[in-house]
Amino acid sequence: MDLEKKAIERIKLASEMSMQYYGKPLVCTYSGGKDSDVMLELFKRSGAQFEAVNSHTTVDAPQTVYHIRKKFKELEEKGIKCTIHKPKLTMWQLIEKKKMPPCRMQRYCCEYLKENTTPNRFVATGVRWDESQKRSKRGIMEVPGAKIKDRITLMNDNDDKRLLIERCEIKGSMISNPIIDWRHHDIWDFIRSEKIEYNSLYDDGYKRVGCIGCPMAGKSRYKEFRDFPTYKRAYIRAFDKMLIAINEAGKKTRWKSGNDVFLWWMEDENIEGQMNIEDYLNQ
Numbered sequence: 616m617d618l619e620k621k622a623i624e625r626i627k628l629a630s631e632m633s634m635q636y637y638g639k640p641l642v643c644t645y646s647g648g649k650d651s652d653v654m655l656e657l658f659k660r661s662g663a664q665f666e667a668v669n670s671h672t673t674v675d676a677p678q679t680v681y682h683i684r685k686k687f688k689e690l691e692e693k694g695i696k697c698t699i700h701k702p703k704l705t706m707w708q709l710i711e712k713k714k715m716p717p718c719r720m721q722r723y724c725c726e727y728l729k730e731n732t733t734p735n736r737f738v739a740t741g742v743r744w745d746e747s748q749k750r751s752k753r754g755i756m757e758v759p760g761a762k763i764k765d766r767i768t769l770m771n772d773n774d775d776k777r778l779l780i781e782r783c784e785i786k787g788s789m790i791s792n793p794i795i796d797w798r799h800h801d802i803w804d805f806i807r808s809e810k811i812e813y814n815s816l817y818d819d820g821y822k823r824v825g826c827i828g829c830p831m832a833g834k835s836r837y838k839e840f841r842d843f844p845t846y847k848r849a850y851i852r853a854f855d856k857m858l859i860a861i862n863e864a865g866k867k868t869r870w871k872s873g874n875d876v877f878l879w880w881m882e883d884e885n886i887e888g889q890m891n892i893e894d895y896l897n898q
């Protein structure tokens with residue numbers, strides 16, 4: 616079976632299970648990136664009942680925000696329910712509240728801004744095995760446990776655990792990853808052959824589209840802040856406020872200004888004489 620057919624079968628199965636166990640349509644998470652656009656197209660082709668949900672991060676590039684709005688408007692005109700989940704706190708407010716910058720080791724922003732926005736629902740994501748080593752452990756369908764070891768994961772379409780997942784007493788959310796076995800070039804081949812409209816940032820040299828300044832994005836953050844200097848200023852302002860909050864809480868820090876924090880944060884590594892995040896966490 617080709618990739619498209621397999622993905623559509625997975626969507627149909629997840630959609631049926633969503634209606635059966637939750638009494639609600641399957642949720643297609645949508646970030647405005649290329650994988651999300653492939654997912655939306657496959658959902659439309661499947662004929663399955665679904666809703667689309669975007670978690671507004673408050674640090675997406677304007678192009679991404681416009682692209683999401685455009686795609687959701689098109690879906691709504693077809694009668695598909697779309698929701699943009701707006702968080703109570705912005706990234707800038709979150710930094711001040713947490714009293715630390717978001718880091719690889721401390722991705723509190725993902726937990727607050729992106730995860731848990733669709734509790735107790737069956738959710739489909741655009742996670743793919745070829746994106747990272749960590750994601751290679753994800754499955755076609757998952758019942759998340761409180762601990763990773765308790766997670767039930769279906770690694771292929773004929774996995775013996777399928778009955779277990781289908782019969783399990785559902786508590787909390789379930790996850791389907793219909794395009795998990797698509798590689799990078801499969802995504803772009805599909806987008807090009809099916810003429811799917813995608814986020815214009817890819818034509819501006821971006822390989823990934825997501826939060827501006829994400830600590831997971833490595834050196835590409837330099838380009839992001841060159842292209843979006845307003846976001847750089849906003850991070851520095853947020854770090855200034857964070858330092859005030861740290862001082863008011865009576866905590867010590869060697870950072871003197873928001874700009875110091877920004878420079879440290881951009882290095883994403885420990886420089887001699889500079890504070891490292893473990894020092895900070897252990898204070």
Ligand code: SF4
Pocket residue numbers: 672717722724725726728729825826828829830831
């Ligand atoms: S900045 Fe990165 S870690 Fe934070 S919410 Fe965005 S994607 Fe997640």
